[in-house]
Every structure is written in C-alpha cells, then in structure tokens.
Amino acid sequence: MIKFKINGQEIEVEEGTTILNAARASTVEIPTFCYQDRLSILASCRMCLIEIEGRPKLEPACATVVSEGMAVLTHSQKVVTSREDMLEILLANHPLDCPVCDKSGECELQDTVFEYGKGDSRLADPKRVFRIDDIELNNVITFNANRCIQCQRCVRVCEEVVGDVALGTMERGLDSEITGVGNSLKDCSHCGNCIEVCPVGALMSTPYRYKARPWDLEKVETTCGMCGTGCSMTIETRKGKLARVKSQYETGINGELLCAKGRFGFDFIDGGERITQPMLRKHDVMTPVSWSEALDFIINKTLNTLSNNGHIKGLISPRQTNETAFMFQKLMRKVFQSSDIHASCRFSGLNLQPETNDILNNLLTHTYSRQPLAEILKSDCVFLLGGNICDENPVSSYLVRQHKRDNHNHLLLASSRPSALDDIATEKLRLQPGNEARLLTALISDLAVSDDREMADFVSAGKVILEQANSITLLIGTEFMRGKQTKDCLLWIEKTTQRLQQQGKQVFVQFLFDRPNQLGLWHMGCLPDLQNNHPNNVPDMFYVVGTDPLANCSVGDPLEQAALNTPCLIVQTAFMNASAQQAMVILPAPSYGEDNGTYTNNEARVQKVRAIRPPAQDILPSATVFAQLANSLGVDIGSSKVKQIFSQIKQEIDGYQTLKEDFIFGPELDDYGLTTEPPTTSAALTTPEVKVPAIKVPQVDYLALVGYILITGDSQFRSGKLTTQSKNLSGLGHNTYVEMNPGVDYDEQQNYEVTITRGNSSHTAQLKINRSFPDKLLFIPEAQLSSPANKIITATEYPCVVEVEIKVSNEANED
Numbered sequence: 001m002i003k004f005k006i007n008g009q010e011i012e013v014e015e016g017t018t019i020l021n022a023a024r025a026s027t028v029e030i031p032t033f034c035y036q037d038r039l040s041i042l043a044s045c046r047m048c049l050i051e052i053e054g055r056p057k058l059e060p061a062c063a064t065v066v067s068e069g070m071a072v073l074t075h076s077q078k079v080v081t082s083r084e085d086m087l088e089i090l091l092a093n094h095p096l097d098c099p100v101c102d103k104s105g106e107c108e109l110q111d112t113v114f115e116y117g118k119g120d121s122r123l124a125d126p127k128r129v130f131r132i133d134d135i136e137l138n139n140v141i142t143f144n145a146n147r148c149i150q151c152q153r154c155v156r157v158c159e160e161v162v163g164d165v166a167l168g169t170m171e172r173g174l175d176s177e178i179t180g181v182g183n184s185l186k187d188c189s190h191c192g193n194c195i196e197v198c199p200v201g202a203l204m205s206t207p208y209r210y211k212a213r214p215w216d217l218e219k220v221e222t223t224c225g226m227c228g229t230g231c232s233m234t235i236e237t238r239k240g241k242l243a244r245v246k247s248q249y250e251t252g253i254n255g256e257l258l259c260a261k262g263r264f265g266f267d268f269i270d271g272g273e274r275i276t277q278p279m280l281r282k283h284d285v286m287t288p289v290s291w292s293e294a295l296d297f298i299i300n301k302t303l304n305t306l307s308n309n310g311h312i313k314g315l316i317s318p319r320q321t322n323e324t325a326f327m328f329q330k331l332m333r334k335v336f337q338s339s340d341i342h343a344s345c346r347f348s349g350l351n352l353q354p355e356t357n358d359i360l361n362n363l364l365t366h367t368y369s370r371q372p373l374a375e376i377l378k379s380d381c382v383f384l385l386g387g388n389i390c391d392e393n394p395v396s397s398y399l400v401r402q403h404k405r406d407n408h409n410h411l412l413l414a415s416s417r418p419s420a421l422d423d424i425a426t427e428k429l430r431l432q433p434g435n436e437a438r439l440l441t442a443l444i445s446d447l448a449v450s451d452d453r454e455m456a457d458f459v460s461a462g463k464v465i466l467e468q469a470n471s472i473t474l475l476i477g478t479e480f481m482r483g484k485q486t487k488d489c490l491l492w493i494e495k496t497t498q499r500l501q502q503q504g505k506q507v508f509v510q511f512l513f514d515r516p517n518q519l520g521l522w523h524m525g526c527l528p529d530l531q532n533n534h535p536n537n538v539p540d541m542f543y544v545v546g547t548d549p550l551a552n553c554s555v556g557d558p559l560e561q562a563a564l565n566t567p568c569l570i571v572q573t574a575f576m577n578a579s580a581q582q583a584m585v586i587l588p589a590p591s592y593g594e595d596n597g598t599y600t601n602n603e604a605r606v607q608k609v610r611a612i613r614p615p616a617q618d619i620l621p622s623a624t625v626f627a628q629l630a631n632s633l634g635v636d637i638g639s640s641k642v643k644q645i646f647s648q649i650k651q652e653i654d655g656y657q658t659l660k661e662d663f664i665f666g667p668e669l670d671d672y673g674l675t676t677e678p679p680t681t682s683a684a685l686t687t688p689e690v691k692v693p694a695i696k697v698p699q700v701d702y703l704a705l706v707g708y709i710l711i712t713g714d715s716q717f718r719s720g721k722l723t724t725q726s727k728n729l730s731g732l733g734h735n736t737y738v739e740m741n742p743g744v745d746y747d748e749q750q751n752y753e754v755t756i757t758r759g760n761s762s763h764t765a766q767l768k769i770n771r772s773f774p775d776k777l778l779f780i781p782e783a784q785l786s787s788p789a790n791k792i793i794t795a796t797e798y799p800c801v802v803e804v805e806i807k808v809s810n811e812a813n814e815d
Contacts, residue, residue: 004070019072020048020061030074031083031112033199034151035062038255038402040160042152046086047112051076058082084118091121093128094200095146103201105214109149130177137166137180139731140190140206140264148202150176154194160405161257161398163390163420164189178202189420189716190260190732191394196247197256207264207728208244212236217243221251223599223607224262225319225592226719228513229254229373229396230601231262235593235612242267242612253373253603259394261719264728269591271725272575277618279586286586291620294585299632301541301568302336310540312336313562316526317546318344318515319722320622321597321609323645325517325524326653327623328545330637335630339529340539343521345549345559346782347478348795349486352558356487357528363490364522367497369508370604370655376508377403380469383412383462384512386436387477390420392514392714396475396602397421410465414439414458416479416711416799417739417779418772426465429458430774433711433799434485436476437492444499471506478511478518479713482554483798510602514714520600523653542566545622546589548577551721551786555761557795572622575725578786589622590615596642606659708776709799710756710792715781724783736765736784741773742806753809756780756792758802763790767806778804 001012006019006028013022023030033045041063049058053071058079061072073079090109098104130145137143150169155178158167166188170179180188195203217236224231232252236243245266249256278294279286305312314332316325325343332341342351350356369376376382377400390397397420404411404424413425414436422428431439435455442449442459443466449456466472474497480489493509500507513519521527542562553560563569563579571583574591594615599607615621627640638648650656717723717732724730738754746752752767756778765784773779785791793800 002066002068004066004068004072006072007074013066017066018062019050019059019064019066022066023061023072023074028074030061031116032062033108033112033149034153036153036157036197037249038161039153039156039197042156045149045151047083049079049082049086050074051079080116083116087113087117088121088123090149091117092123092125093146094149095127097147100210101147101201102204102209103147103198107201108199134204136206138188138190140192140260140728141188141195142204142206142209143178144202144204145177147200148178149200150178151199153197153199154178154203157193157197161402162189162191162193163398163401163423167194189394190264191258192260192263193257196258205244205264207267212238212243220610220612221608222593222610222612223516223601224258225516225599225609226259226261226265226723227393227714228511228516228518228602229393230516230599230603230605230607231258231395232607233258233262235266237612240613242270253399253601253605254395257395257398260717260732261723261729262395264732265717265719265723265726266593267728268722268725269593271727274591274616275574275576275580275586275588276616277588281584286581286583291618294587295625295629295632297585298570298629302629302633305540305568306337308540311340311537312338312541312543313539313559313566314338314341314526315345315542315544315547315549315559316341316343316521318513318518318521319592320517320521320546321595322517322520322524322600322606322649323597323642324545324595324622325521325526326645326649327626327637327640329525331626331630332543333525334637335633335635336541336543341526341528342559343526344515344518345547345552345557346554347481347486348554348557348798349481349483351553352484352795353487354528356490359487359490359494361522361527363494363509364519365654367494367509368604369510371508371510372605373399373510373603374403376473376510378407379409379471379473379506379508381410381412381465381471382473382475383414383466384419384421385414385439385474385476386416386431386433387479387512387514388415388417388419388713389475389477389512391716392477393512393602394716396512400475410469412458412462412465415477417774417777418770422772427458427461429454430777431455432709433479434483434489436480437485437488440489440492440496444496466500469505471508472500473508474510476509476511478513479711482793484796513602514719516601517599519602519604520598520606523600523604523655524649525653538562538565540566541568541570543570543572544579544583545572547573548579548721548786550578550582552782554793554795554798555791560795572625577721587625588616588619589625590619594619595621598646604655606656708778708802708804710758710778710780710802711799712780712782712785712793718781718783721783721786734766734768737768737780738763738765739768739770739773739779740777741771741775742767742769743775746806751809752806754778755805755807756802757805758792758800761790761792763792766809778802 002015003012011026031047033047034042043060043063048061050061051073135143155167158164164187169176195205216238220235224233231254233245233247235245245263247256247258277288278291280289316328329341332338410426413428414431416433441447443462497507497509539562549559549563569583570585571580572587572589574589580586593612596611597609599609624640630637717729748769754767755764
C-alpha cells in the first residue's frame, strides 16, 4: 500500500492506482471527458489536470500513478485556471444549441461548464461549422460533427470493447473529426454504445431524436429480455409511450453496454397482433368469449382427461418470469398430475431423449458455477465452446474481449461459424454442432483425431494451455441441444469438468443461453421427470404458455407433433402466432414489460423484471390464471401475487433461500440481483464421477455425406421471432438472408439469391457473403425458418443436409 496526500488529506491506496481513481475513492471530484474506466487511457481532454507539489507542470490525473509521499492539489488556483481555459477552448467552436439538443439536461459538457466554467469568454470569432446537416451513420445512429469535443470515447468503445472498426478520426488538431471508416454499415454492430458513452450530443439515437427531454421521462430499472446475459437497463417512457432504452455504468453486470437488440429492439412490445380477450373455437371458428367461459372449458376438459387417465403436456417460454414458471409447474404437477413440462421448443435433443433431462439436471445441480461473469472471466483460460456468443450473447462477448485485454489470459474458441472474437482468440476452431463431445474427449484423453487436421491442431495447442492453467472457465453455447448428440455432449461437459478438477484446477462451468430465463425455468422445475415423461405420446391436452411450437419447433419434434395432433391445444400468450391460430382455447397474457417478476441469468443471478406499464384492462397475469384454474379444480397452489410467489420460491427452490424477502419491491433501483448459492448437496469434487465408456465419440460429419450443411440460431439483430416485431431492428442488416462463403467465383458487389431445398421444403433469400465461413456451411436466422413451407430443419437431423442453388438477384442489397 502507498500513502499520499490529496488536498492535505492523507489516504492509502494500492500500488499502481492512478490519482483519478484514488480521488474518486476518497469522494474528491475531478472532472473528465475522455476518461472512462473500461477504456484505454487517452489523457487528451486535459480536464483532469492536477497539481503535484514539487513538479513544475500540471499532470493528468487519469494517467498519473500515485507514488509514496506524493502531495496532490485538485483545486489550486493553477488547476482552476487551467480548467476554465480548457472549457473556454471547447466552447469556442461548440454550438450553443442546447434548446434543441437531445443531450440537454444530461450533457456532461453542460454540467461541467456550470460547475467549473468562468461564465464568460474572450473569444469572439465566428464558430467553426464542420457540416450543415447531421450525418446518419446508420438507421439508428445520427452524428452531429459540430458538437463533438474529440474525447474519442466512441472510437475506443467501438474498437476496444465491441470489437468493431466502424468509427475513426480524420485530420488533426482543431480539424479533427469523427467519421465512419471502411464500410461503416457493414462494420457496425448498431449497438449504440457510442451514443451511451458520448458526453455531449454528437452521437444521437435516431429513434429517440426530438421525442422527449430527460426531465419529461419516467424511468424504470429492469432486466433485458433478449438473452441470458442479464443486462440491466433503464426503460424510459413519456406519457406511457416508449421513448428510449439506456443503461447506466454504475448498475448491472453490463455497465453502460447494451447490444442492438437490447437498446433498440424493445419496441417489439408495440408490434405484432395483440391478443386482448379469451377466445374459444366454436364450429371451427375462433370466437371471443368471457374469461369464465374459457376457464370453464379448460376445467371441464381437465376433469374429463384425468377421469379417463389421459395425459396433459405443458410447454412454457424461457422468456417468462420465474414466478410465472413456478406457478405453471405447480399447476401441471399438482392439478394436471403431469410432470411432462418443457421449457423450450428449440432443443430437439432434449425433447427426443427424455433420459437426457436427468443428466442435464445433475449438471445444473452439481457442476454449474453460480459465479459472477466478471470474476470467472479472470481465469487463466476461458474456453468458449459451441454457439456464437457474439450474436447470441453480444454483451457477454464484449466483456470477454475487455477481460482478455485487461488480464492477458488465454481464449480458446470453438464455434460452428465465425465470431467477432476470432481475432483475439489464442486458438480457434470451426466445429460442427454435435462434435462438442468429441472435442472434449480429445482434450482430456489420448483420443486421436488424425482424421481432422484442424481439430488435431486445436487439441494439441489446447492441451498445453489447459495443462498450464490453474483456473479454467467453460462457457458453453447451447447449439448442441438441437441435435442427437445432446446426451454425449452433456456427459462430456460433466466428465471434462471432473477430470480438470481432479488435476487440482479451479473450473467454472456456465451455459450461454440465448433466452433470458432458460436457467430460471429449469430451476423452477420446468424440466420433465424421466419416469413420468411421455415424449412421443400425443397428449389429450397441451397447455402452451408464451411460445409457439408450431413455428419454433423443428419438423418432427414431439412438441410440434403434440401441437398438431392434440385434440385440445391451449395457448396463453400476448401475441397471435401460428399455434394460437390452431388452438382450441386462446388466453391473453401480459407482454414483457407489463408484469413484475424475476429472471435468473446465465450466472444464476436472480434479477428484477419490472413492469413499465400495466397490461390492458381485460388481460390477467398468467399466474392469476393458473391459480384460478387450480382453485376451481379444488387444489390450492398458493397466492398469485408476485411477492408471495417469490416467498414460495425462496422456501422451495434450492439456492434461492438467501435472497432478500423484499427483493422485488425493494426501494433501491440499482439492485440488479443476487447470485444464488449452490444447493447444499453440491460438491463438485466429491460428486461420483459420471460413468462414460472410454470409447471414441463419433464425429458428426455431414460434409462427408453431401455437399452443404445448414445451421440456425440467433443473429446480430434477431432473437427468435420476437424481434421481428421491432420496427427499429427491421432496417438493420439483411431482413432475410443466407450467410455463407460461396467461393471465389462470386462478386461481393453483385446481388445473389440462394434457394435452399430439403425434400419438399425450400427457402429462398438473399445471399450474404462471409469469406470467413467454412466451405459449404450455411447459416439462416431461425426466425426465417418458421413457416410450414420453409421448415427445413428436422428434429432428427441437426445440422441439416440441404441442396443449394445460387443465382443473380434483381433485388437491391438490403445491407
């Protein structure tokens, strides 16, 4: 520790601490513009200049490290005069357009001038005007060059954290100007983090522009509903209408970082066709009915089914809250007497292999690491296995990039398609989904992979890195759960963890869920019990909450077949979808942002989800509907009030007991959740080792059979079908596309369309050329493959073998 004085007060800090951080820790305010904690130090704005006794010149506090016995003055006359001069220079060419600037009221320059400026100016020359008109950098970001103060925050967050090269600087000195570089539309993730870090009104949100003032907005702190990262965000409304989404540096695992889907996609709640009242199919026509009539129909159907020893299946969306899921599984188990409860209609590997659910449950109970992401990213080696974190969990990928830069640790990356983290990976491998088990087997055993040179090279280098690492973090994408290799992959995740732990290494295992509450739903009990599961039976009644199995399931998935063939399909959801159109009963439900509750993110951190507005008058909370059904059937499943449900969860769910009782309705807005403790039965090192035969795991290699393979998942601007309802996201990137590397014969300046065919199903979309893709690998966002005509992927085959035809298109390129 080092002792030094700041404004006469002696304080003690760790070696290597900068004066700025030491001052802030001692509540001494030093103004800055160019500095931000997560960015590299630039020291260009000169606002943080301070005086050090015995030194002739002022020095930047952000870049000067404290030394023993140093005496610092932060408000001496010399310092005060310097700050006034710097602000005078900044204002010399800064437009005085605060009344029409979106940043007015929350502008750092405005606040700093009020606090540290001298109130007048000696400069009378005309202000320089870079450009008369603002520049639309893309569909969601607008740039006003005249307001820019050249802090370079936007350039640095784009390059250092997001990993893009969309912004840069041209010219020098007073002629410096921020500009798009390269093909900024192609190179930009449209995440808007440059807007968030901009201290003035130079970078603006196009959807928010001229809509409101900060003091007119009502703010609700909540958790993003796009993926399992669990970003904290502030949703701001004016007169009940959505204005914008922001995030604060001081809150959440994400700080001020959001992705395009999180920052701009929230307007989906005002898209789509809302279901506003219950409907019942009468004479094959959906007819609006009262709540009592709809519920009476379900009650009578339940009584009839149970009296005839019939079977009831349940399915709930991983976008539903813990409270809704907890009540749903109680309704299923206690009232419907069924444990056939599913929490995703996208994981065919789980639906087709019911015994796999017990393996998954064991992994979640004994192996899963309930630790903050920021901590486990400090491991000696971070291993990203499967999926595409940059598209499915973008902010998690930002944090991986930041921690790799700060900690200089190893990054192993094995994914099916190129990733924005490829450029910083120590070793990378293109791995077809389903081969995760084979790769893990090779890494921890003597299995030879001489038939695959790229995998062999990755394994050789990976073994050395894993052997040298004392701490290892496995971040695992869930793409393998779509295919037949799910069981093998889960077993080898467990076995790999145990082998590494037996070598004395600290191992952290977390999934990278691309839905916000997948882990929470499994914790709540929305996972079929092996002994009572009926995966292939057509249920007598199928209760679906918040999802669409007819659109989202692969062809032949038991959940799709259940929805197609059950005599009684009940769909409880906010928006009309394909399953609702075929249902016997439709029940309206609140949308995201219309109900309170909690999510459990990838860390197993329980986070608040707050309503920003009430649902329409006739829409009941889903938990209330479950409780009413249960009471009418003579079973008490508890209160339907969110606070009381949360109390039940605390009592009944392992690991949730330590959460605060006033968690949901606590007064603090910046409380973004508590990491749940592992169950008392969890002891990774003493858990009996999973018995897996020491045999070669077969490789999933469709390229050896036919020419092209197709994979799917989330894209940069799409999270399933939900985000297709967002107007803001609809103009970003291609709306429909097939991404692949077609070969050198195709001109990237030309427009092509691709027709994908498998059996009687086909899909035609624009070709998106990606030269980093492996040969003959295709990617299509899953939202495009949701209609019966283009449902190409089957439950029994993933990745999917397809035929491909490419031809010149007459349509303009949407990029």
